[in-house]
Amino acid sequence: MLDLLTFFxxxxxxxxxxxxxxxxxxxxxxxxxxxxxxxxxxxxxxxAIELAxxxxxxxxxxxxxxxxxAANLRHYQFMLEGLELTAHHxxxxxxxxxxxxxxxxxxxxxxxxxxxxxxxxxxECELRLPRGWRAGVAQKLTVPFACVDxxxxxxxRSFPKEEWAAYTLRPRLTRxxxxxxxxxxxxxxxxxxxxxxxxxxxxxxxxxxxQSLPLDRSVKPSPIFKGGYDEGQRRLHHFVxxxxxxxxxxxxxPALAGTSELSAYLHFGQVSVQQVAWTVEQYIPxxxxxxxxxxxxxxxxxxEQLIVRRELAINFVLHxxxxxxxxxxxxxxxxxxxxHVHDPRPWCYSLEDLEQAKTHDQLWNACQREMLLTGRxxxxxxxxxxxxxxxxxxxxxxxxxxxxxxxxxxxxDGRDANGYTGIAWSIGGKHDRPWAPERPIFGLIxxxxxxGMRRKMDIKAYIDKWSE
Numbered sequence: 304m305l306d307l308l309t310f311f312x313x314x315x316x317x318x319x320x321x322x323x324x325x326x327x328x329x330x331x332x333x334x335x336x337x338x339x340x341x342x343x344x345x346x347x348x349x350x351a352i353e354l355a356x357x358x359x360x361x362x363x364x365x366x367x368x369x370x371x372x373a374a375n376l377r378h379y380q381f382m383l384e385g386l387e388l389t390a391h392h393x394x395x396x397x398x399x400x401x402x403x404x405x406x407x408x409x410x411x412x413x414x415x416x417x418x419x420x421x422x423x424x425x426x427e428c429e430l431r432l433p434r435g436w437r438a439g440v441a442q443k444l445t446v447p448f449a450c451v452d453x454x455x456x457x458x459x460r461s462f463p464k465e466e467w468a469a470y471t472l473r474p475r476l477t478r479x480x481x482x483x484x485x486x487x488x489x490x491x492x493x494x495x496x497x498x499x500x501x502x503x504x505x506x507x508x509x510x511x512x513x514q515s516l517p518l519d520r521s522v523k524p525s526p527i528f529k530g531g532y533d534e535g536q537r538r539l540h541h542f543v544x545x546x547x548x549x550x551x552x553x554x555x556x557p558a559l560a561g562t563s564e565l566s567a568y569l570h571f572g573q574v575s576v577q578q579v580a581w582t583v584e585q586y587i588p589x590x591x592x593x594x595x596x597x598x599x600x601x602x603x604x605x606x607e608q609l610i611v612r613r614e615l616a617i618n619f620v621l622h623x624x625x626x627x628x629x630x631x632x633x634x635x636x637x638x639x640x641x642x643h644v645h646d647p648r649p650w651c652y653s654l655e656d657l658e659q660a661k662t663h664d665q666l667w668n669a670c671q672r673e674m675l676l677t678g679r680x681x682x683x684x685x686x687x688x689x690x691x692x693x694x695x696x697x698x699x700x701x702x703x704x705x706x707x708x709x710x711x712x713x714x715x716d717g718r719d720a721n722g723y724t725g726i727a728w729s730i731g732g733k734h735d736r737p738w739a740p741e742r743p744i745f746g747l748i749x750x751x752x753x754x755g756m757r758r759k760m761d762i763k764a765y766i767d768k769w770s771e
Contacts, residue, residue: 305358307422307447314451316346316458318427320441321448325358329421329446331500334364334398335411337433339426339453340385341532342392342400344487344575347426347451352398352490358421361494362398363501365414367407368512372432373711373718375519377678381715383509384530385573390506392532397495402504404512408439415444417501422446426453426572429621429720454569455617456577456610457483465622468734472615480610486581525678528567528715535568539579543586543598550601554608556760557681563605567678567715569613580609615734616724626723629703632731639746640699640731646743652695654705666753666762667691669769671709676769678715682725684765685710689729690751694744703730 304324311317334351342348348364355362366386371378390400403410415423425437427450441448452458457479466472505511528534542563546553553561568574583605588596625631629640652662660671670688674680680688693702706726711717727733730748737747756762 305354307354307449310354310357311350311449314350315460316452317350317449318452318460319447319449320437321444321446323447325354325421326419326446327421328419329358329360330419331355331363331421332358332360333411333415333418333420333423334362335407335423335425335440336364336366336389336400337407337426337436338428339572339575340366340382340389341573341575342389342396342398343489343532344578345426345489346453346487346577347424348393348396348398349487349490350449350451351424352396352492354422354424356490356493359494360421361496362492363418363420363496363499364393364398364400365411366400366402367410368402368404368516369407370517371718373708375522375712376513377522377524377713378715378717379513379516379518380510380524381528381530381567381678382571383512385532385568385571386506386509388531388533389573390509396489397492397497399496399499399503400506401499401501402506402509402512404504404516407436408443411440412443414501415446420446423448425450427451427459428454429459429617430718431624431627454572454576455614456480456580457614459614459617459621462618466615466618468736469611469615472618473611476611476614484577484580484584487575487578522713525715527677528564528679530567530571530573532573535565535574538564538568539574539582543583544588547583547586547601547605548588548596548598551604552600554604555683557684557765562682564679566719566721570716570719570721576609576613580606583609613721616720619724619727619733620720626720626727627707629700629731632727632733635737636732636735636748637699639737639741639748643744643746644698648695648697648744650695651697654708657692657695657705658709662691662695664691664753665766665770666756669766672769674709674713678713680714683760685725686729687751687756689726690745690749693730693748699730703727706730 304327306324308319308322332351332355339345339347351362393400457476546561550561569576620626623631660668670680670684689706692706696702710722728735732748735749738749741747742750
């Protein structure tokens with residue numbers, strides 16, 4: 304019999320939640336897909352296949368549709384668009400997908416029993432609710448259970464404590480990159496399945512679940528972004544070929560469309576961050592005549608955001624239980640905000656005013672409308688957007704609450720470590736330092752002004768694009 308802890312002892316991406324011997328009477332290895340919603344470039348799926356091959360068993364993949372807080376029709380349509388192609392890719396690999404609706408702990412426990420799973424493998428997520436699901440599954444299963452860190456470049460267990468800022472994480476992460484920044488090899492099962500051994504659900508048409516799921520339908524699907532591995536790959540290749548060279552110069556200028564626009568695909572795990580990073584790292588532009596296109600500056604700037612900043616955000620959310628409140632911000636930030644909490648606010652808006660983009664600031668309104676309409680806001684604009692919410696609400700705690708509500712409701716990549724960290728940085732000084740001079744309302748929190756934005760970008764073009 305095979306011991307799960309021993310089998311995965313050298314796999315530094317794997318955490319065993321329920322150790323023990325794999326069931327020698329088991330019929331399948333069950334991969335519970337959560338965050339890594341893709342059938343390729345997936346460390347968790349590879350781990351399930353590796354284990355199944357060692358046990359000489361096939362793999363079945365399960366995905367549970369459940370009512371996730373703050374998620375709505377916009378998010379579910381994007382996710383289910385992705386699952387349609389994921390089901391196809393999984394079938395090609397002989398690891399068929401099964402969809403269930405309900406409470407994840409109950410559904411996965413029931414399916415593991417129904418299939419007589421020898422062991423269950425899942426993928427990691429640093430957020431509070433999925434971590435609770437994993438803990439619940441570990442308690443209820445009677446077979447071994449392990450999770451795989453499939454959506455970071457360097458495994459999170461390499462950094463066991465909360466990092467103070469990017470400058471503390473960067474050198475340690477950089478030392479490990481040569482080991483982990485490699486292409487992902489897709490393993491093949493020795494016993495592929497042509498069909499799942501149970502009712503698969505509507506895997507041929509996942510979008511059909513939109514009709515029955517109890518969803519908030521007030522937020523319409525994005526007219527710009529379509530979910531799925533292929534669409535994520537298309538955007539990635541467009542970015543490296545057309546935008547990477549100028550990324551360092553243009554990434555903070557929304558009118559120049561200089562970003563990768565991959566955040567939603569990374570959030571839903573429809574593309575692998577490691578494979579994105581490898582593609583960018585290895586990209587060599589084609590020669591145009593005798594001209595040489597230097598992408599080194601853009602490459603370095605993009606990998607800083609994709610790896611260092613993103614994995615710093617994941618580190619924060621993983622190790623700080625207050626990641627979605629002001630309490631998770633550094634003491635100096637909370638103290639300076641307390642000192643200025645009673646400062647006069649020239650403008651004070653309700654949540655309804657903010658949600659409907661009814662402020663005096665046309666640039667801010669344009670930011671909000673971009674998010675309302677498309678499910679995306681340019682990253683540089685998101686900083687300005689959040690800082691103005693701090694300036695225009697009665698307390699920092701209220702500002703934090705409003706920013707998270709709006710971000711999670713409308714952004715396709717809401718409910719994400721990057722979003723929570725960005726709000727904590729903007730409002731509470733997380734991963735930042737005190738900035739002098741001390742200002743009303745903000746205290747020592749870094750300030751952003753309309754005049755400053757005007758000096759750095761063409762705000763008229765942005766406002767005109769997203770005007771009513």
